[in-house]
Amino acid sequence: MRVALFITCVNDTLFPGTGRAVVTLLRRLGCDVEFPRAQTCCGQMHVNTGYPEEGRRLARHFVDVFAGYDAVVAPSGSCAAMVREQYPRLARTPAVPPAAPASAARTSAAPVPATASAARTSTGPAPAGSGSPGGLITGTVEAPAGDAPGSFAAEVAEVAPKVYDLSEFLVDVLGVTDVGAYFPHRVTYHPTCHSMRILRVGDRPTRLLEQVRGLELVPLPEADQCCGFGGTFAVKNPAISAAMCADKVRNVTTTGAEVLCAADNSCLMHIGGTLKRQRTGVRIMHLAEILAATEATR
Structure with missing residues (x-):
């Protein structure tokens, strides 16, 4: 193909x-x-x-x-x-x-x-x-x-x-959920708005993560709530955007996850900035990077 x-x-x-x-x-x-x-x-x-x-x-x-x-x-x-x-x-x-x-x-x-x-x-x-x-x-x-x-x-x-x-x-x-990945970490997943509401990807990302060897997937409270990025929304409405992101970060930290995963780096960049400023120790990683990881690459 x-x-x-x-x-x-x-x-x-x-x-x-x-x-x-x-x-x-x-x-x-x-x-x-x-x-x-x-x-x-x-x-x-x-x-x-x-x-x-x-x-x-x-x-x-x-x-x-x-x-x-x-x-x-x-x-x-x-x-x-x-x-x-x-x-x-x-x-x-x-x-x-x-x-x-x-x-x-x-x-x-x-x-x-x-x-x-x-x-x-x-x-x-x-x-x-x-x-x-x-x-x-x-x-x-x-x-x-x-x-x-x-x-x-x-x-x-x-x-x-x-x-x-x-x-x-x-x-x-491709019809696969097990892509041969290995990632021995505690991970929580944030479903981004466009993927969830427009593309309607549903549980496809979490089905892929569930098949990653060594990975512990923990649910994110209020996962369906926007992180506040929204492209130019964050520029035009910074106070509202920051408040929404603070709510998202609070929910991320309650999971005890080492890594926050999503399918859009724009949203991860937004959330990751607040995670870093609050010194939470939580890393951000795109879904692709976790799925590409193997024992040989670690």
Whole structure:
């Protein structure tokens, strides 16, 4: 099976080890994994903050980059949900022409990298093997020249259903829950909002964790409550966000867990900051990193 890794901005910039863990895990399970370096941001923050046209440009680029793969796997329920749920809506909505020449000039200028890491590494070395993430996104997005009627929608309909959160791909596509992992630690799991409420991954992540040898999985009180991150929500509403995170951290510490696991590093980064400031000693780890761990790697 030819699988593409969709690394996402947060992971490419701040958590490249998560991307490497996904590659390690999927190759161990027999997948032919590739890392398309032309990939960029999926456009989630643009659409969610009122810039649908900028988001549409990124969506067009995404379907071009990831067309032809059997599956596209993302270590982020949030970004996978953006592609599966928002892209079809963007494709159905007529594009809005630029309102003024200044706007048109801005969109027709030289292509701009869609992530900070793209700008940083556009001339960097090629990844090892077929591609190993870590600040290696090099894609740029051109202003669209226009689509034939229905062509963008057809492309989205072809690509979007093949985009999976990691746990979905493992359980539903590969049909596995025991991935041969070993992680002898006490772990609690936080179900992130997009993976739980939009993708509806349900118990797939915990079913995978339950099969990890040596791992003790302990339930997280009020697990379904948001951690308070919410992307730009944490920036626009810092006091509310911090209060929500404090509640989440209090529940994490009552479990006695050594490690807090989740499927989105953005949420883990948010919770992890408070865990560290309170000197709880609880580590954060992405689901992929735990599932990639074996006795040989410890």
